[in-house]
Amino acid sequence: MAKSTSQFVKLGVFVILGSLLILVMAYLIGSEQNIFRPTFRITAVFSNVNGLQKGNNVRYSGIDVGTVRNIVMEQDTSIRVYMQIQDDMLAHIKDNAVAVVGSDGLVGSMLINILPGSGKGSPVQDGDEIATYSRISTQDMLTTLNVTNENASLLTADLLEVTHSLRNGSGVLAALLHDSVMVQDLREGFHNLKVSTARSEQAIGRLNRIIEEWRLEQSTLSLLTDDPEFTEQIRRVAANLDTSGAEIRELTGRLNDLVSGLQRGEGTLGMMLNDTVMASEIRHGLSHLDSGLVKFDENMEALKHNWLTRGYFKKLEKQQEKESKKQQ
Incomplete structure (x- = not known):
């Protein structure tokens, strides 16, 4: 009997302790799920929840403020998420807040982050819908990374092939690497290109200055053409130029006729130009004339030193000196 009582x-005691433990656990779970505190509900529509489930946390600026109560598939591109938020956060969450599906760390469970909106907004009300923003999921990032890795592999293979070709000396680049003469030519070409570019810039600068001067001259010319006296002078000069041009054309015609006649042998000058015998006689006569002039100079020099004519030449020199002094 005593054994049965114990x-x-x-x-x-075991039942009481078990019941207390169950109550504590229920309280803790209820507190975690906001069952035993006043709450309000807001919704958000996402195109992809990325594995979000009921009971996942809702955070506002990094603080746990509620839980996900329900997830409803409305259309093939819209999923509505119902969130239960603590009532004391009603004054802090504004209607311009943005909901984002994220994860708790790199490999943690999914959750919803509510981010404050820019500018001023009004506090949300129970049942309001807030805006959403879809981030790139981890799966999408892994897919993109996989594609990037494949492209990097292809690029590496191409680079290896190019490097192998360069080492074997095939292709233009390999020729540039191994041919020092071509490299020197390229350097000289680039140097000449730089020089040409510098000269082109200088020429463009000069052309700009010429254009500016031309604009200035054009403005000055417009001012001069507004003067009637200057305009009349320009007209007279143009008329004189026309007259001079006509006279020059007439003189040119006469010269052409004269040259044509000379070429045909007309006149004395034409005969002299075309008759070789006469030209030879003229040359012979000129040579005799040169000899006669030389002998004449010698005779005059002898007369200057002859005692009969020496006095005459001295008087003549004195008279020439006097005249030169008077002119000075």
Whole structure:
């Protein structure tokens, strides 16, 4: 009998402790799920929730403020998420807030982050819908990374092929690497290109200055053409130029006729130009004339030193000196 009583007491204590533990666990779970505190509900529509489930946390500026109560598929491109938020956050969450599906760390469970909106907004009300923003999911990032890795592999293979070709000396680049003469020519070409570019810039600068001067001259010319006296002078000069041009054309015609006649042998000058015998006689006569002039100079020099004519030449020199002094 005593043994049965102790067993009943132990059983009662175990039941009481188990009940208390269950109550504590229920309270903790209820507190975590916001069951035993006043809450309000807001919704958000996403195109992809990325594995979000009921009971996942809702955070506002990094603080746990509620849980996900329900997820409803409205259309093939829209999923509505119902969030239960603590009532004391009603004054802090504005209607311009943005909901984003994220994860708790790199490999943690999914959750919803509510981010404050820019500018001023009004506090949300129970049942309001807030805006959403879809981030790139981890799966999408892994897919993109996989594609990037494949492209990097292809690029590496191409680079290896190019490097192999360069080492074997095939292709234009390999020729540039191994041909020092071509490299020197390229350097000289680039140097000449730089020089040409510099000269082109200088020429463009000069052309700009010429254009500016031309604009200035054009403005000055417009001012001069507004003067009637200057305009009349320009007209007279143009008329004189026309007259001079006509006279020059007439003189040119006469010269052409004269040259044509000379070429045909007309006149004395034409005969002299075309008759070789006469030209030879003229040359012979000129040579005799040169000899006669030389002998004449010698005779005059002898007369200057002859005692009969020396006085005459001295008087003549004195008279020439006097005249030169008077002119000075």
